Amino acid sequence: MGIAVLGLTAAASPRVAAPGPIAQVEVGGRAPDASFVTIQGTVHRLSEFRGRPVMLWLFATWCDTCRAGTAALAEHIQQLDRAGLHAIQLRLYGNLGYPGPSVREVARTDAGPAWSSSAWTWGEASKELSFTYDPKGYVDIYFLIDRNGIIRAIGGAPNATMDQILSFVQHAR
Amino acid sequence: MNAGRAGHDRIRTSASTLVPTVALVLRGQRYRGLALVLFLGILGFYLVTLPSTYTGGAVGFLALRYLTGDLAACSAVLAALLSLTITVNVYGFRTSARQRGAVLSVGAVLASVVPSSVCCTSLVPSVLAALGGSTVQIFGLAGRIQGGIARFQMVSLVTAIVLLLLSLYLAASTVATSCTLTRKGGRLDATKEPAQV
Numbered sequence: 001m002g003i004a005v006l007g008l009t010a011a012a013s014p015r016v017a018a019p020g021p022i023a024q025v026e027v028g029g030r031a032p033d034a035s036f037v038t039i040q041g042t043v044h045r046l047s048e049f050r051g052r053p054v055m056l057w058l059f060a061t062w063c064d065t066c067r068a069g070t071a072a073l074a075e076h077i078q079q080l081d082r083a084g085l086h087a088i089q090l091r092l093y094g095n096l097g098y099p100g101p102s103v104r105e106v107a108r109t110d111a112g113p114a115w116s117s118s119a120w121t122w123g124e125a126s127k128e129l130s131f132t133y134d135p136k137g138y139v140d141i142y143f144l145i146d147r148n149g150i151i152r153a154i155g156g157a158p159n160a161t162m163d164q165i166l167s168f169v170q171h172a173r
Numbered sequence: 174m175n176a177g178r179a180g181h182d183r184i185r186t187s188a189s190t191l192v193p194t195v196a197l198v199l200r201g202q203r204y205r206g207l208a209l210v211l212f213l214g215i216l217g218f219y220l221v222t223l224p225s226t227y228t229g230g231a232v233g234f235l236a237l238r239y240l241t242g243d244l245a246a247c248s249a250v251l252a253a254l255l256s257l258t259i260t261v262n263v264y265g266f267r268t269s270a271r272q273r274g275a276v277l278s279v280g281a282v283l284a285s286v287v288p289s290s291v292c293c294t295s296l297v298p299s300v301l302a303a304l305g306g307s308t309v310q311i312f313g314l315a316g317r318i319q320g321g322i323a324r325f326q327m328v329s330l331v332t333a334i335v336l337l338l339l340s341l342y343l344a345a346s347t348v349a350t351s352c353t354l355t356r357k358g359g360r361l362d363a364t365k366e367p368a369q370v
Contacts, residue, residue, distance in 0.1 A: 062320045065293035068227040068239060097313045098320025130312070137298040137311035139319055140229055156295075157229030 025133050027154055031056070031145045034129035036090050039104050039122045046129075049086055050149050053172035055165060057089045057142035057158070058125055058134050062100030065157050066140045067110045072159035074114035076166070081119035083169035088121045093130035096139055144168040194345040195257060198264045207263065211256035219248035223289050226326060230294035247330045251285055254337035261344040268351050274343035281336035288326040292319050 025032060031054075033047040046056065057073075059066035073080075073087060080087065091103045107115035107122050114120070125133075134141055144153040144165065153168055155161045199205050220240060225232045227239035258278055291297060298315045306314065322329075 060316060060320070062316075062323055063293045064226050064323055065229040069229075092312075092316075094312060094316070096316030096320070098316040100320070131308050135308045135311075136295070136302050137308065137315040138295050139293050139298075139316065157231065157293075160228045160231045160235055 025143070025151065025154075027151055029151055031143065031149050031151050032132050034132055035126045036088070036123045036129055037126070039102075039107070039124075044121075044123075046088075046145075047149070049088070051147055053083075053085045053147055053169060054145045055080075055085055055087045055142055055168075056133070056145060057087065058092050058130065058138075058140075059089065060092050060096045060098065060100060060139045061103065061106045062095065062098050063139045065159075067106060069140065069158035069160075070106060070110040071112075072162060073120075074111040076162060077111075077114045077117050077120055080165070080169055081117060084172070085165075085169045086119050086121065088123070090123050090125035090129070092125055092134065092137075092139070093127045096137060146172050190349045191342055191345045194349045195261060195341075198261050198348065201264075204260055204264060208256050208260040211259055212252050215255050216248055216252035219251055219285070220245070222286055223248055223330075226289040226292050226323070230290055230296075243327065247285075247327075247334070250334055251281075251330070251337065254334065254341055255282070258337060258341045258344055261341065261348060265344060265348045265351065268348065274340035274347075277336045277340035277343070281333040281340065284329050284336065285333035288322050288329050292323040292326070 031046060033045055035043055035045050037043050046054070057069075059069070061067075070089070073089075077087065089103075089107075101109075103122050103124065111120070115122070133143065138156065140156045142155055142158060142165075143151050144155070146152050152172075153164055155164050158165060199208060221232050221234070221236050223244045224236040224239040224241070228236050255278065258274065262274070297318050298311055301311045301315055
């Protein structure tokens with residue numbers, strides 16, 4: 001009888017569309033398009049950067065590894081720029097739930113003069129972008145996306161994995 | 174009256190016996206060697222582990238690049254205390270003294286390495302996901318946990334040092350009470366010493 005009640009209840013309930021699955025983000029797959037806001041306040045979409053290799057890096061500003069990685073990226077940004085790479089460094093939605101300095105403060109402090117490089121975009125990831133690319137909430141994760149929008153590598157801690165990034169830009173030429 | 178004494182004084186167990194007790198233990202050449210080997214090994218471990226908070230948990234020579242003065246000092250203090258605690262406990266074991274402070278030592282080691290191992294790595298989010306957390310829940314909780322750990326890493330290290338001090342004191346007091354420490358002509362002696370190694 002209990003099962004019958006449940007069955008009738010289900011039949012009487014209005015049908016609710018199940019939420020769409022989060023786009024699969026994996027090596028070899030197409031990088032999903034999503035929006036972000038730069039520290040200058042302009043809204044952009046990842047698809048605007050199609051045609052050149054991109055490093056999409058999601059981080060939290062309270063993360064020591066991220067800040068050390070920022071410094072390491074600053075040391076190599078000219079080299080990466082010459083190879084055609086564009087770095088997009090975005091703070092995760094809500095800073096992953098813990099307060100921290102602003103993106104601009106991290107950029108100026110940890111990247112030094114390199115923060116204003118034309119090959120480096122700073123900003124805030126939208127909720128959609130954060131949940132799509134980082135559904136597990138990793139505090140430090142980057143995606144190396146080729147000219148055609150295909151994800152070629154996923155990593156973290158750029159200061160510890162710079163070889164992977166340099167190898168990517170070499171093969172992306 | 175003092176001149177009439179043979180120079181033997183009974184030293185009662187107190188905090189002030191910590192240094193003399195450790196000195197007594199380290200009088201043995203083998204125990205000095207043990208303490209030195211432990212110190213160097215543990216120091217090396219901490220030097221490549223503590224800075225891994227800046228490398229996403231990656232330990233090794235890469236982490237050494239991020240070794241700050243604070244972390245180096247903490248590494249040295251932790252290594253010294255832990256090596257002495259273990260050495261004194263080995264000495265006490267050989268005198269069949271009841272071992273004390275082991276839990277504190279384990280707690281101290283955990284308190285010293287957890288921050289660098291957990292913060293800014295995939296450990297916390299992975300655990301939350303394994304527990305069935307949704308993306309929204311993970312986003313709200315993972316940062317609070319890891320951010321808090323990152324913020325209070327130095328507090329955790331100081332706590333570890335305090336725990337090790339307590340552990341060393343417990344080990345030393347156990348040795349001191351299992352042996353009768355006497356002063357003979359300005360030198361400490363234990364009336365019940367373990368056989369030399």
